[in-house]
Amino acid sequence: MNPAIAIILIGRNEGARLQAALDSVAGRVERIVYVDSGSTDGSVATATARGVEVVELDTRTPFTAARARNAGVAALRGPEGELPEFLQFIDGDCVLEADWLSHALPVMRADARLGLVTGWRREMHPEASLYNAMCDHEWHRPAGPITACGGDMLVRAAAFEAVGGFNDRVIAAEDDEFCLRLRKAGYTLLRLPRAMTRHDADMHRFGQWWQRSVRNGHGFAQLGALHGTHLARERGRVYVFGLLLPVVALAGLATNPWIVAGVAALYAGSYASALRGLLRDGIAPGLAWRYAGLLALSKLPNLVGMARFWVRRLAGRAMQIIEYK
Helix, strand or coil, X not given: CEEEEEEEEEECCCCHHHHHHHHHHCCCEEEEEEEECCCCCCHHHHHHHCCCEEEECCCCCCCCHHHHHHXXXXXXXXCCCCCCCEXXXXXXXXXXXXXXXXXXHHHHHHCCCEEEEEEEXXXXXXXXXXXXXXXXXXXXXXXXXXXXXXXXXXXXXXHHHHCCCCCCCCCCCHHHHHHHHXXXXXXXXXXXXXXXXXXCCCCCCHXXXXXXXXXXXXXXXXXXXXXXXXXXXXXXXXHHHHHHHHHHXXXXXXXXXXXXXXXXXXXXXXXHHHXXXXXXXXXXXXXXXXXHHHHHHCHHHHHHHHHHHHHHHHHCCCCCCCCCC
16 A cells, blocks of 8 residues: 555545445555545445545535545644645546556656646446436547646645645536646646546436536636636637527527528537537547537536526625536
8 A cells, every 4th residue: 555645535425436436446545535525325334334534524514526625635634734745536436447546656756846647537338328428528638738637636745735725615627726726836737648537427317417517617607707717718608609699599580580590500510510529539420419419509508507606606605516416
């Protein structure tokens, strides 16, 4: 077991997925902390039975993945506030590849300015649904220097401390926000060309995909409010295809049918562009045309999520997690 690395695993009502996650990290390092966000499915008992340290978050404070990860790190601190040299974060719906840490650790030790390394996350059951297949494509990004990554990452503890950890208030894209602050602090980020985790999205219904897209939109808006131009392109596309063009089309229904035709042509062009990109990435045609349709449609739930953020912010209400499982 490697004493230089500690594992922080977070979850909420993951059931059998949590059992698989715990089994995948057992015996890899000296300390494993599981942080639970108000589960009602016996997750705490499952983790306790496997002998890992368990932190249960206070249910009176809104849950976020960022808050859970920070709580896991806090539980690792020694008497003088010291931490292990490296922190491996993993979500409760993922399993860690057996050889990941042995390959990632030497890379981290070779470059003191490297704030984190990540690898490839793959979907466990991409064939089970269109939505799972979309996640699998979303996860697989080129190796090399990166600007952001998902929540599974091996982080240098000194870098984590330097930026103050995760922002507890960010309920979506908290990993993106953390990476942004790491880069601003002068650290580099790297994706290794190696499998790191396998993820179980378990998405089989349109409503789950819609909620996940709402959550993404909330993240676009919240990170924009925190960091100005960050994700500006994503927000701009949501405003154009989720709000402006539908309003123009509705106006055209009452004034000029050619306006409606023009709006339809713009949507068709956006769909065609997405379809070409998916086909270039090697997505099978039968899957690509449906995937492209959901990408075009996603601007509507994204807009809902962005609006939800601003309503909460202007009303002074706490940001609440948006779950899709």
